[in-house]
Amino acid sequence: MKVQHIIRREFLEYVRRRSFIVSTLLVPVLMLVFFVVPVLFAELEPDKTYRVAVVDQTGEIAPGVVAALTDTLSSGRRKYAAEAVPAPGGSYAAERTARVEQLRAGHLDIVIAIPDTVLVGGHAAYITREERNMNVLDRFETVITESVIQQRLAGEGLDYTRVKDLTAGVTLDMQQMTAQGGLEEKSFLSDYGIVFVFTMILYSALLSWGMTISKSIIEEKGSRVIEVLLSAVTPRDLMVGKLVGVGLAGLTQLSVWASMGAVVSLYASMGLVATLSSFHIAPAVFLYLILFFVLGFMLFSSLFMTIGSVCSTEQDAQQLQGLITLPMIVPILCLMLLLQNPNSTLAVVLSLIPMFAPMIMLARIILLQPPLWQILLSVALILGSIYLSITFAARVFRVGILMYGKRPSVREIVRWYRLAG
Amino acid sequence: MADNAVEIEGIVKRYGDFTAVDGLSFSIPRGSIYGMLGPNGAGKSTTIRMMMRIMLPDAGRIRVLGSDLAGVDLDRVGYLPEERGLYKKMKVGDLLTFFGQIKGVEKREAQRRARVWLERLGLFDRVLKPVEDLSKGMQQKVQFITTVLHEPELLILDEPFSGLDPVNAVAIKDIILDYHRRGNTIIFSTHQMDQVEKLCDQICLINRGQVLLSGTLQAVKKQYGHNGVALRVVGDASFLQSLPEVASCQDNGNELFLRLHDGADPGRVLDAARERVEVTRFEVAEPSIHDIFIERVSEAS
Numbered sequence: 010m011k012v013q014h015i016i017r018r019e020f021l022e023y024v025r026r027r028s029f030i031v032s033t034l035l036v037p038v039l040m041l042v043f044f045v046v047p048v049l050f051a052e053l054e055p056d057k058t059y060r061v062a063v064v065d066q067t068g069e070i071a072p073g074v075v076a077a078l079t080d081t082l083s084s085g086r087r088k089y090a091a092e093a094v095p096a097p098g099g100s101y102a103a104e105r106t107a108r109v110e111q112l113r114a115g116h117l118d119i120v121i122a123i124p125d126t127v128l129v130g131g132h133a134a135y136i137t138r139e140e141r142n143m144n145v146l147d148r149f150e151t152v153i154t155e156s157v158i159q160q161r162l163a164g165e166g167l168d169y170t171r172v173k174d175l176t177a178g179v180t181l182d183m184q185q186m187t188a189q190g191g192l193e194e195k196s197f198l199s200d201y202g203i204v205f206v207f208t209m210i211l212y213s214a215l216l217s218w219g220m221t222i223s224k225s226i227i228e229e230k231g232s233r234v235i236e237v238l239l240s241a242v243t244p245r246d247l248m249v250g251k252l253v254g255v256g257l258a259g260l261t262q263l264s265v266w267a268s269m270g271a272v273v274s275l276y277a278s279m280g281l282v283a284t285l286s287s288f289h290i291a292p293a294v295f296l297y298l299i300l301f302f303v304l305g306f307m308l309f310s311s312l313f314m315t316i317g318s319v320c321s322t323e324q325d326a327q328q329l330q331g332l333i334t335l336p337m338i339v340p341i342l343c344l345m346l347l348l349q350n351p352n353s354t355l356a357v358v359l360s361l362i363p364m365f366a367p368m369i370m371l372a373r374i375i376l377l378q379p380p381l382w383q384i385l386l387s388v389a390l391i392l393g394s395i396y397l398s399i400t401f402a403a404r405v406f407r408v409g410i411l412m413y414g415k416r417p418s419v420r421e422i423v424r425w426y427r428l429a430g
Numbered sequence: 431m432a433d434n435a436v437e438i439e440g441i442v443k444r445y446g447d448f449t450a451v452d453g454l455s456f457s458i459p460r461g462s463i464y465g466m467l468g469p470n471g472a473g474k475s476t477t478i479r480m481m482m483r484i485m486l487p488d489a490g491r492i493r494v495l496g497s498d499l500a501g502v503d504l505d506r507v508g509y510l511p512e513e514r515g516l517y518k519k520m521k522v523g524d525l526l527t528f529f530g531q532i533k534g535v536e537k538r539e540a541q542r543r544a545r546v547w548l549e550r551l552g553l554f555d556r557v558l559k560p561v562e563d564l565s566k567g568m569q570q571k572v573q574f575i576t577t578v579l580h581e582p583e584l585l586i587l588d589e590p591f592s593g594l595d596p597v598n599a600v601a602i603k604d605i606i607l608d609y610h611r612r613g614n615t616i617i618f619s620t621h622q623m624d625q626v627e628k629l630c631d632q633i634c635l636i637n638r639g640q641v642l643l644s645g646t647l648q649a650v651k652k653q654y655g656h657n658g659v660a661l662r663v664v665g666d667a668s669f670l671q672s673l674p675e676v677a678s679c680q681d682n683g684n685e686l687f688l689r690l691h692d693g694a695d696p697g698r699v700l701d702a703a704r705e706r707v708e709v710t711r712f713e714v715a716e717p718s719i720h721d722i723f724i725e726r727v728s729e730a731s
Binding site for chain 1: 505515518519529533
């Protein structure tokens with residue numbers, strides 16, 4: 010079994026590369042940074058009590074605001090130490106200036122200035138040195154608005170709590186029917202995001218590992234190692250060894266990504282961080298990602314390998330690679346269509362065409378569980394094409410790897426295929 | 431039959447319209463050092479590649495170590511291709527172990543042999559260095575080790591001395607001779623005639639995909655070489671041209687080279703010369719393979 014040595018060498022060659030280690034560890038970290046950290050940061054609050062002065066020209070709004078600011082910090086202390094400063098009529102400007110002076114001196118953190126026009130015009134001021142926290146701002150906007158509405162309603166002789174109860178809004182909870190006919194809670198928006206991220210990860214992994222294998226053959230031809238290898242192993246062993254070795258390196262990388270993703274998703278589903286709950290992804294989806302990577306890799310990389318074997322330079326290879334990369338983009342282009350109706354005839358057909366199936370089927374599985382027979386049929390069809398593409402690759406490979414010079418035309422490649430038969 | 435390491439019968443290889451090998455036949459006896467000679471593009475490398483099953487002939491039959499091409503145990507053959515190639519990023523030790531393993535040597539044994547060879551060729555301190563950090567000559571030596579690490583019975587070397595400095599060329603030559611002494615067969619292709627003359631006991635001369643001549647070195651020289659003498663004299667020696675034994679004369683300045691008619695006696699030329707001038711040097715020149723090579727190739731074209 011000489012092929013095992015080829016596999017081992019290829020695998021080690023890639024997993025030992027610095028670029029492999031960096032991208033394997035860095036991609037999930039970057040993902041986390043881009044998607045999760047901003048959310049987490051917003052959640053994190055400093056253990057600090059804000060000293061607030063609410064300067065109020067109407068004299069009626071501030072008490073309601075101060076009363077509503079009962080928020081506590083995680084340490085149990087009050088989050089806001091608010092003081093109502095009634096400043097009726099002409100004293101408003103002077104009070105406001107005085108409090109801003111205190112803010113400047115560092116005795117206050119926030120000054121809220123409410124002119125009497127607030128009851129008709131709707132503007133008040135939030136003055137601060139450095140507190141730019143959106144949550145704090147939102148909180149003040151809410152309590153001031155409530156207090157103002159309360160005053161306006163009181164002016165009309167209406168009871169605030171009664172009106173609030175009567176005008177409460179309605180929330181629509183999304184539910185979707187599963188393949189088994191049951192109902193499942195769904196958030197459409199997060200589905201879009203997840204489908205997009207998963208499809209892109211699969212696409213870029215298939216593309217980059219395919220290119221890698223094509224490049225590696227061209228390099229071996231260039232450095233003439235190929236002839237030494239062929240004096241020891243059959244072209245078939247060499248091809249299989251490369252495919253499996255490089256594939257295992259890719260699988261390692263994707264497994265690291267998937268398991269990191271699964272951990273984050275599990276963490277999210279335990280509800281430890283409320284804002285992360287939309288990141289919940291079924292564990293099976295990660296397994297499908299790996300399954301479709303393996304299938305897609307065997308299918309596309311055997312073709313990428315064929316191209317590498319018939320070309321002498323990477324420039325030559327780039328032109329032929331278009332024959333593979335173009336169909337690979339189709340699923341990405343169809344994504345919007347798929348998101349709107351993952352069960353349309355077009356979506357089903359696309360998910361059964363081997364060239365498109367890995368990405369389209371993965372997307373459909375994330376969006377809604379398609380019938381099992383469709384998944385199985387799609388996998389079977391991909392397996393069939395893998396058999397065909399590897400048979401084709403093996404024949405062309407045998408002739409191609411010893412050819413140097415001008416890039417052959419597609420017709421010549423077909424001739425080599427017949428020749429090797 | 432069994433004492434031939436390689437038997438080639440009427441092999442043909444075409445690349446499109448170009449026929450690289452055109453009905454080649456020859457046998458290589460076991461235990462010989464066999465030289466395949468020929469100008470560039472004669473079809474030597476293609477023939478060797480077919481022996482190594484890297485390419486398949488369009489017609490003809492090749493037997494290597496007693497079996498048909500399909501059944502050849504390549505682990506018993508070592509091959510140094512004309513175009514050298516190694517994995518540049520691999521460490522020297524790992525690379526040698528890998529090439530040993532794909533030739534069927536068990537890992538530990540391959541590591542042990544790699545150490546022995548590196549020591550022998552003065553490269554032991556490079557065992558952990560990546561191949562690309564080595565000089566070209568060192569890489570050539572490492573490449574040579576990959577061809578012998580699995581101790582093959584048949585060693586096929588395509589231009590083994592090209593690109594080697596004289597010191598390394600001697601080191602490699604010694605290894606080849608040592609290898610031969612232990613009863614192994616060595617085939618090498620070259621166009622460096624002096625190497626052939628020093629090393630080979632059998633040769634074949636290939637031109638345009640066909641065998642021009644083949645046989646033991648002695649037989650070839652006898653059959654195709656011509657008598658000649660080289661001499662240095664004091665005085666005018668132009669009269670020697672008109673001697674009945676002399677076919678032609680080449681004046682090399684200080685020295686004369688006389689080509690004699692077949693069967694002529696060099697001793698009579700010496701006698702004739704000594705009658706008229708003082709002879710300071712006289713040598714019966716063996717025909718060189720170099721001359722035979724040039725003569726036969728230009729005759730054929």
